[in-house]
Amino acid sequence: MEQLLHYCWKHRLMGTGNLLTIDGKTVEVIDTGLHNSNAGPDFFNAKVKIDGTLWVGNVEIHDRASHWFAHGHDKDSAYNNVVMHVVGEADAIVTTADGKTIPQVVVSVPQHVADNYQELLRTDSYPPCYKIVPELSALTIHSWMSALQTERLEQKTIAIEERVKQCGGAWEEAYFMTLARNYGFGINGDAFEQWARCIPLSAVGKHRDDLFQIEAIFLGQAGLLDIDEIAEKYRSKVMADEYFTRLVNEYRYLAHKFSLTPMDSKMWRFLRLRPQNFPLIRISQLATLYHERRTNLSMLAECQSLNDLRQMLTTHVSPYWETHYSFGSESSKSKKNLSAASIDLLIINTAIPMLFAYGRHLHKEDLCDRAFDILDQLKAENNNIVRMWQECGMEVKTAGDSQALIQLKKEYCDRRECLRCRIGYEYLKGDR
Secondary structure, three states, rough: OOOHHHHHHHOOOOOHHHEEOOOOOOOEEEOOOOOOOOOOEEEEEEEEEEEEEEEEEEEEEEEEEHHHOOHHHHHHHHHEEEEEEEEEOOOOOOOOOOEEEEEEOOOOOHHHHHHHHHHHHHHHHOOOOOOHHHHHOOOHHHHHHHHHHHHHHHHHHHHHHHHHOOOOOOOEEEEEEHHHHHHHHOOOHHHHHHHHHOOOOOOOOOOOHHHHHHHHHHHOOOOOOHHHHHHHHHHHHOOOOOHHHHHHHHHHHHHHHOOOOOOOHHOOOOOOHHHHHHHHHHHHHHHHHHHOOOOOOHHHHHHHHHHHHHHHHHHOOOOHHHEEEOOOOOOOOOOOOOOHHHHHHHHHHHHHHHHHHHHHHHHHHHHHHHHHHHHHHHHHOOHHHHHHHHOOOOOOOHHHHHHHHHHHHHHHHHEEEEEEHHHOOOOOOOOO
């Protein structure tokens, strides 16, 4: 039943315009939020009005309110920013780890939705118009895909320009921030962007020739050298690790020298990550890239081909991490290079948008054209969205195609913007 509550909340099938909290306050759902399939609250960045006051935060959903305590959310700080608890039965008042009482709304699943639940589970992964896809002309598909590809690059350009503004007009810093965000590969994207904001590149640049010092600043600013934040059962092993001790001492010296303040280490996610994706490994790879001056925007702008970009972004960890995935625990030796697939994702999500945005900024059409050319040289991404469209009969060859279809799914299908979609238009005008 909880999966069905998730579905009804996501698709606004429970009368969201006339909801009341269990203590009688009116609730208006502005945005149900982004569905989260990983650890943490069920929906991120929801917007709800409670008695006319707008709240922005996360939403958690349970069959019964008491499951909040059964799952330990009352002791988990990751749930402190939950602004609404959606339940089938309110059998308890719920509180967060920092003592706040969470507003609760009881929802009931409409009978016709419950009756069709199994069918909905089978078809929810497809857009409603999937049956018409094989009937569309090549011209219709090509023109719409081209528009979506440009729309997605322009959307990413807006995000980059916002980072440039936050960095006081420094494109170099905005590039590093964009690169760092995409090193999170989705799950740790927000944490990596916050981490990059904590890295004073002008100060770190004075120590760029010393990889150890760069790693000390990078890991220290990530909050990953704070012994108090390490679980007690691992603390003795970590404190006995000579490299960890050296890093801590070096970071303390550099933090004092540059008046550094680390980020909150609780932002990092390790759950369900493969060890090679741990933030510790990713940060060491970034430290190597920075040390070798391969995070410079000028170097990116000089790359003329897909091969140039791949060579620029190829990296590895420092010697210590060749035999470790975490402090105090040795592993078999490996350089832990970024995989070819990961490098291509960084090109798609960082290098190409940055070339396009920087080209727009400098009014250099050759940089913008190069971004499109390289995008069409890359193979299509292999993810759930791309596979969904392929199963619908869509031909997906290049990364340009896959980026267009990601844009279509996220900005049109998920938002039910069928009237703005060219496929939706073809579907609606047909005699069915």
